[in-house]
Amino acid sequence: MTKKGRVFSGARPTGRQHLGNYLGAIQNYAELQNEYDCVYCIVDVHALTTVETTQELRQNTFEMALDWLAAGIRPEETIMFVQSHVPEVMELHAYLSMVTPLGKLTDLPTFKEKIRHQPENVNYGLLGYPVLMTADIVLYKTDVVPVGIDQVPHIEFARETVRSFNYRFQTQALIEPQAKHTEIKKVLGIDGKEKMSKSLNNHIELAASPAETTKRVREMVTDPARVKRTDPGNPDICNVFTMHKIFSPQDEVDMINVECRRAGIGCVDCKMRLANNLNKHLEPFRAKRAEFESKPDDVQAILDDGGKRARAVAQEVMAEVREAMKLP
Numbered sequence: 580m581t582k583k584g585r586v587f588s589g590a591r592p593t594g595r596q597h598l599g600n601y602l603g604a605i606q607n608y609a610e611l612q613n614e615y616d617c618v619y620c621i622v623d624v625h626a627l628t629t630v631e632t633t634q635e636l637r638q639n640t641f642e643m644a645l646d647w648l649a650a651g652i653r654p655e656e657t658i659m660f661v662q663s664h665v666p667e668v669m670e671l672h673a674y675l676s677m678v679t680p681l682g683k684l685t686d687l688p689t690f691k692e693k694i695r696h697q698p699e700n701v702n703y704g705l706l707g708y709p710v711l712m713t714a715d716i717v718l719y720k721t722d723v724v725p726v727g728i729d730q731v732p733h734i735e736f737a738r739e740t741v742r743s744f745n746y747r748f749q750t751q752a753l754i755e756p757q758a759k760h761t762e763i764k765k766v767l768g769i770d771g772k773e774k775m776s777k778s779l780n781n782h783i784e785l786a787a788s789p790a791e792t793t794k795r796v797r798e799m800v801t802d803p804a805r806v807k808r809t810d811p812g813n814p815d816i817c818n819v820f821t822m823h824k825i826f827s828p829q830d831e832v833d834m835i836n837v838e839c840r841r842a843g844i845g846c847v848d849c850k851m852r853l854a855n856n857l858n859k860h861l862e863p864f865r866a867k868r869a870e871f872e873s874k875p876d877d878v879q880a881i882l883d884d885g886g887k888r889a890r891a892v893a894q895e896v897m898a899e900v901r902e903a904m905k906l907p
Contacts, residue, residue: 584722586759589620589662589715594639597776599766602825606727607761609651617657618719618889621882622671624662625711628704629697644878648786649868650819658892662715667893671714672707674900678743679710687732713737716756718893723759734758742756752896769830769879771800771818788866789858796854801846802839807905812839819849827856846886853903 588608596605618660621640630636636683640661652659653755662668684706693708694701704711716724717739724734734756741753765774768781775782785793805812814820814836823832831852838844871878 583614584616585618585720586611586615586725587618587620587716587721587756588725589622589720590643590767591623591626591713592621592623592636592643592767593777594635594642595784595786596643597784598778599768600646601650601780601785602766603649603727605647608647610649611725612653612657613662615723618721619652619657619659620662620715620889621660621831622662622715625708628702629693629700637673641875641878642786644882644906645868645871648871648878648881649785650866654881654885658885658888660713660889661809661882664882664886665718665890665893668711668714668718668891668895671718672711674904675714675740675744676707676710678747681738683736684709687736687871689733698754709733709736710740713740717741717753718896719804719889719902720754720896722754723757724756725759725761727761731758731760748903748905750899752899757888767818767821769799769818783857785864789862792858792861793851795846796857799853799870800851801849805846808845809842812843814839819853821847822857823849823853826860827853831856846859 588604590600593600608619621643623640625638626636627633644659647659647888662745687709690706690708693705697705712733713736724737726734735758738755741755744750744753767773767777770779770781773779773781776875783792787795791895796819799822801819802812802817803816804810817839820832822837822838824833825906827835834847835844835852839849
C-alpha cells in the first residue's frame, strides 16, 4: 500500500497514560500507521520547561513507551524515539530562532496560558517552546501533523517559520507541514467536570489493575439531580453514560439510555457494568503491556533503533540546512 506521506507527532513523557490520553491521541497514533509513514517522539526536552525535578523523567519515558507499544504502535515500520536522542533538533532550533520575531512567541495563546500556570518559572525554554516544536516537525520532512483545533496556531506558526527560513536563505530545504484536523476527544475525569488529568487526580490509568479500575469507576460522578435510587436520571449529562457509549456494546448502551430515564437501573449498577466493559476492552492492551514491561531491554532497543533511524533522516536534512545557510 502506498502511504500518503509522513506524519509527525510528539508528546511529553508523563508516565503511565490514562483514558484521556488514549482516546485523545494514542488511539489515533495507531490508526494513522495504516495510511502514513509515522514518526512518533517522546519529547523529553520539552518536558524540561515545566518540570521541577528530572528524577522521574527516565521512568516516565519508559512507561509512556510501554503504553504506546501496547496500544499498537508498530516499531518495525514506525519511527518511535526519544527527542534528546537526536541532538540535531537542538541545532535546528537555534537556527530557526534566528528568523523568529520575539513578538510572535509572546503573542501565542499557549505561552500566555503557561505563564499564568507557572508565573514563578517563565524560562527561555518556555518562550521558545514553539520554535523547538517546529524543529521537531520539519527535521523529519513531515507532511502532516495531526492536531486538534486548539493546536492550529502552533502549526501555523511552524508554517510561517519555514517560509521565513526558506525566504531568508533562498532555499526549499524545509517543508511546510500541513495540519490534519482530528477530533481530539475531550474526556472528562471521574469528577465529571474537568478534563481527565493526572494533576487533578481524576484519571483512570490504562495500565491500572481491574480492581483499581473498578474502584475509580465507582467514584465517578453521575447525574447530580439523581439523589435516590428511585429518581429518574438523565444520561445526556452523565459522564458514565458517555463512557458507556465508547466501551459498551450498543444493545447495553440502548438499554441504559432507556432504563436510567425511568429509574429502571441505578447508578451503582450502571457503573459496575461500565467497569466490567472497560476492563474487558483493556484486557488485550494490559496483557501486551505486561509482556513489554517484562523485557525492558527490548523496549530500550526499540527506542535506540528509533533514535538511529530518526537521526539518519535528521542528518540529511541538517546537511541541506547548513548548505542553504552557507555555514563554513
